[in-house]
Amino acid sequence: MLVNINTHRRPIDGHLAALAGERVLCSEYRYHKGTEIFGEGEEAEYVYQIVTGAVRTHKLLADGRRQINAFHLPCDMFGFENGSNHRFTAEAIVETDVRIMRRGSVIEATESRTGGIRSLLRLVTQNLKHAEDHMLLLGRKTAPERVATFLVEMDARLGHPRLMTLPMSRRDIADYLGLTLETVSRALSRLRDQNLIRFEGTTQRRIELLRREQLAELGP
């Protein structure tokens, strides 16, 4: 489900601002939990930036096996790294507000801006760097290492909060790390038993990292 909030010209944040200045028309849309933002193979007309919420992008094999490429959090841009068609599917994990602009207008704005090309390249290469790091994880790390790496990554991207609330399920984490949800659950329980993390309250998605250095060492 998709709700158009508004269309406007106004200051924009982070990468988008660095790229295009404040001259590009954009709109805000709201996607409800679990809904698709775009599908694999669809035409890639827009660029997306998350305002609030979280998005996952994934690929599927014919028999349903799923690999999540990345999770996107507020201020992150996604959907840009495409030629003409999307190479994966993007879905809202939770209630999510997304800012949308035309791909073409971003490129045009970039052309007329000094350093614009480098900003644009940096944006794509950030995704590439993430993919390369993730290939190392998927190809060569053990299950406990993957889970520790995941926690450290999320901690950093959420700004090292005392208590982090993961927007994604165990299954999502598993499909991101190339594991099964049971293995993820066991690894987290193990970290809890070792007093490296703590589950806050009743829900299993609120996690406090008790020893960040040791967690970082576990995910080499």
Place this chain on the structure above:
Amino acid sequence: MLVNINTHRRPIDGHLAALAGERVLCSEYRYHKGTEIFGEGEEAEYVYQIVTGAVRTHKLLADGRRQINAFHLPCDMFGFENGSNHRFTAEAIVETDVRIMRRGSVIEATESRTGGIRSLLRLVTQNLKHAEDHMLLLGRKTAPERVATFLVEMDARLGHPRLMTLPMSRRDIADYLGLTLETVSRALSRLRDQNLIRFEGTTQRRIELLRREQLAELGP
């Protein structure tokens, strides 16, 4: 080992031509088998294009586990997808001639060329697409599927020759596919026993694909 062949202005091939026209100064170097072209963390000053030979790029974990991101073949460009520092190591697999140009001059040439930005972006997003496909392989495919996918990929990139000569060892293939060399060897032997591939002559690196469609189905 590195040998400077020459420095010249002359027509250049493929991506490089699309990017920069024929106006950019470039040099050719020869790297001997097994030598490093650049290392992880080094400053990324140059862009590389293979003339003849083959290159592998990899990352290492502290304990020596290795993940090969990609193999590069003649006409391929690499080393570009960097901000200021290289995020991985590049090594010649066999005797390799490489064309080298300054990163900065490529960007400048791009800026003054219509459609240059899109060409540049396409170059980087090609790498990104490959990385995304490879994450799906590393995260979700079985060993036989990975090996079949590898053969089909190499066959396509070598232009579907009747007989393909792989430049890389079983260990390289294994580190690319997130497996051990023994598993790769066993999977290839299995394919040979099923009459899907055939080893030509004495060396195990010359392979003929006997049934391309069936191989493609094996790597979904």
Place this chain on the structure above:
DNA sequence: CGGTCTTTTGAACGGGGTCAACTTGCGTGG
């Protein structure tokens, strides 16, 4: 030839997957 590196093949092990049971959280409606 001998020496070294690559590749294959076999045997045994174990990490993570599979299958299943159970618990818990969280609506939704009576």
Place this chain on the structure above:
DNA sequence: CCACGCAAGTTGACCCCGTTCAAAAGACCG
């Protein structure tokens, strides 16, 4: 408010695919 249904998460038991360890057979080069 509780009863019910369902999705999410945990935990245990078993098993299998791919790793590990080991040996031997090429391939290549002096």
